[in-house]
Amino acid sequence: MPTDSLMSREAVIAFLDEVFPQIHHGGPGPVIEAVGPLSATLRLPYHKRHLRPGGTISGPAMMALADLALYAAILANIGPVALAVTTNLSFNFMRKPAPRDLIGEARLMKLGRQLAVGEVLIRSEGETALVCHATGTYAIPPRKS
Amino acid sequence: MPTDSLMSREAVIAFLDEVFPQIHHGGPGPVIEAVGPLSATLRLPYHKRHLRPGGTISGPAMMALADLALYAAILANIGPVALAVTTNLSFNFMRKPAPRDLIGEARLMKLGRQLAVGEVLIRSEGETALVCHATGTYAIPPRKS
Amino acid sequence: MPTDSLMSREAVIAFLDEVFPQIHHGGPGPVIEAVGPLSATLRLPYHKRHLRPGGTISGPAMMALADLALYAAILANIGPVALAVTTNLSFNFMRKPAPRDLIGEARLMKLGRQLAVGEVLIRSEGETALVCHATGTYAIPPRKS
Amino acid sequence: MPTDSLMSREAVIAFLDEVFPQIHHGGPGPVIEAVGPLSATLRLPYHKRHLRPGGTISGPAMMALADLALYAAILANIGPVALAVTTNLSFNFMRKPAPRDLIGEARLMKLGRQLAVGEVLIRSEGETALVCHATGTYAIPPRKS
Numbered sequence: 001m002p003t004d005s006l007m008s009r010e011a012v013i014a015f016l017d018e019v020f021p022q023i024h025h026g027g028p029g030p031v032i033e034a035v036g037p038l039s040a041t042l043r044l045p046y047h048k049r050h051l052r053p054g055g056t057i058s059g060p061a062m063m064a065l066a067d068l069a070l071y072a073a074i075l076a077n078i079g080p081v082a083l084a085v086t087t088n089l090s091f092n093f094m095r096k097p098a099p100r101d102l103i104g105e106a107r108l109m110k111l112g113r114q115l116a117v118g119e120v121l122i123r124s125e126g127e128t129a130l131v132c133h134a135t136g137t138y139a140i141p142p143r144k145s
Numbered sequence: 146m147p148t149d150s151l152m153s154r155e156a157v158i159a160f161l162d163e164v165f166p167q168i169h170h171g172g173p174g175p176v177i178e179a180v181g182p183l184s185a186t187l188r189l190p191y192h193k194r195h196l197r198p199g200g201t202i203s204g205p206a207m208m209a210l211a212d213l214a215l216y217a218a219i220l221a222n223i224g225p226v227a228l229a230v231t232t233n234l235s236f237n238f239m240r241k242p243a244p245r246d247l248i249g250e251a252r253l254m255k256l257g258r259q260l261a262v263g264e265v266l267i268r269s270e271g272e273t274a275l276v277c278h279a280t281g282t283y284a285i286p287p288r289k290s
Numbered sequence: 291m292p293t294d295s296l297m298s299r300e301a302v303i304a305f306l307d308e309v310f311p312q313i314h315h316g317g318p319g320p321v322i323e324a325v326g327p328l329s330a331t332l333r334l335p336y337h338k339r340h341l342r343p344g345g346t347i348s349g350p351a352m353m354a355l356a357d358l359a360l361y362a363a364i365l366a367n368i369g370p371v372a373l374a375v376t377t378n379l380s381f382n383f384m385r386k387p388a389p390r391d392l393i394g395e396a397r398l399m400k401l402g403r404q405l406a407v408g409e410v411l412i413r414s415e416g417e418t419a420l421v422c423h424a425t426g427t428y429a430i431p432p433r434k435s
Numbered sequence: 436m437p438t439d440s441l442m443s444r445e446a447v448i449a450f451l452d453e454v455f456p457q458i459h460h461g462g463p464g465p466v467i468e469a470v471g472p473l474s475a476t477l478r479l480p481y482h483k484r485h486l487r488p489g490g491t492i493s494g495p496a497m498m499a500l501a502d503l504a505l506y507a508a509i510l511a512n513i514g515p516v517a518l519a520v521t522t523n524l525s526f527n528f529m530r531k532p533a534p535r536d537l538i539g540e541a542r543l544m545k546l547g548r549q550l551a552v553g554e555v556l557i558r559s560e561g562e563t564a565l566v567c568h569a570t571g572t573y574a575i576p577p578r579k580s
């Protein structure tokens with residue numbers, strides 16, 4: 001496993017803005033706050049398009065945040081050439097998140113040559129209780145060596 | 146288990162438009178094509194905001210479709226008062242969907258008093274191969290009886 | 291995708307008995323009742339070691355049945371050389387199974403070169419209601435061609 | 436949430452031995468090494484019945500360990516009367532575990548009145564790398580208050 005992230009936060013942001021402009025469609029999308037060895041932290045700024053009945057943040061908004069957080073963690077640790085493809089995502093929704101920013105912390109549990117596996121802890125900003133826990137698996141295409 | 150859906154397609158659409166207008170933010174959202182006993186079929190019209198790197202439909206777009214399809218199937222079969230809450234969603238992404246409409250077919254495997262469990266099969270319109278399979282669990286709040 | 295199973299039921303049974311004798315440790319294990327194109331059907335004979343508190347069949351007994359059913363379906367369709375490795379399994383337990391035989395029907399939704407994805411429907415013998423639904427992903431090692 | 440475990444390790448072991456003797460069928464089953472606030476640690480002693488083709492510990496052995504670890508963590512924290520029922524389990528298998536003891540650390544992320552959600556980290560004894568990550572959801576029957 002790598003012991004440091006290959007790409008800087010700025011490089012990951014620039015790469016995502018170029019290849020993935022859709023994440024900001026209809027309003028500001030998730031913001032990459034930090035990347036590190038096998039990890040990434042993202043913020044989903046509160047926006048009314050993320051609400052669901054009852055006035056809490058919707059499941060799909062959390063799922064998009066989790067997927068992007070794992071994607072950013074992988075990208076930061078294998079470099080911008082590789083295009084990881086999500087093969088599996090699993091979510092447990094534990095509490096209804098208040099209408100505020102969400103913070104998603106992604107941690108890769110495995111970063112192999114062909115497969116990456118990670119988890120994401122999602123909390124409302126400033127809270128310790130988890131609102132959602134996600135795990136994901138990504139197929140990594142062959143890398144130039 | 147019920148042997149018929151309680152709400153008509155039109156009633157489900159009207160209810161969702163009222164309580165869940167966010168699904169159409171930024172462009173047309175999923176369309177409910179049919180509801181039935183323990184089932185619902187939805188269409189996600191193609192829109193460029195659903196694309197991901199590589200020009201295929203994104204995972205989050207499919208996840209939002211699956212969640213709403215199960216939600217609609219539950220709603221149609223328990224009526225508009227109850228507010229089901231997603232507790233678990235799990236996705237296997239099998240093929241990259243071409244930039245076209247997606248069809249999601251939700252089927253409830255269990256509709257108990259407290260818990261509903263269902264699966265969603267997602268395909269590109271006109272194709273037989275699955276692009277995504279989802280399973281979901283929903284907590285059903287106490288119903289007036 | 292293949293349109294027929296490569297191995298017969300008898301060949302799959304013989305192969306599993308040779309490489310996987312542990313499944314019958316402590317009492318009779320799952321029985322392969324049929325294999326077909328992208329599918330396999332297994333029976334778990336009732337045995338008291340599969341019970342859990344309350345006198346129903348335990349989750350781990352169902353999980354072992356599901357894993358073996360998918361493994362048998364893959365084996366039957368790619369041949370005895372390949373050793374598929376489980377990478378992900380996800381289970382929804384819907385009803386408590388009575389102390390009777392269980393039937394698990396595995397169906398592969400994708401059988402690619404590197405990845406197989408399938409689902410398993412588990413029912414008590416003679417019943418139509420599902421007691422458990424499982425999905426699984428398997429990494430397929432490089433095959434000789 | 437409780438800030439301490441209600442039952443001692445000895446009390447959990449005695450309760451499980453009484454209601455769940457099957458876990459030791461065919462050889463020694465998982466051992467409860469510790470219980471604490473929202474947590475439990477279990478050991479699966481190495482036994483040849485847990486092997487799978489290739490000489491590594493099988494998926495079903497790890498799944499049984501994870502399920503029991505979450506069950507023990509819930510039991511220790513809500514007391515011996517309640518009978519929690521597994522509703523969902525999801526596993527990511529990351530590395531093939533060597534033929535040695537496995538350690539499973541369960542941590543409850545939510546312990547609500549009706550639903551408990553937790554994760555289990557499984558490692559070979561003495562190793563830091565995860566061999567399996569599990570998440571599980573349990574329905575908790577109404578408790579006397």
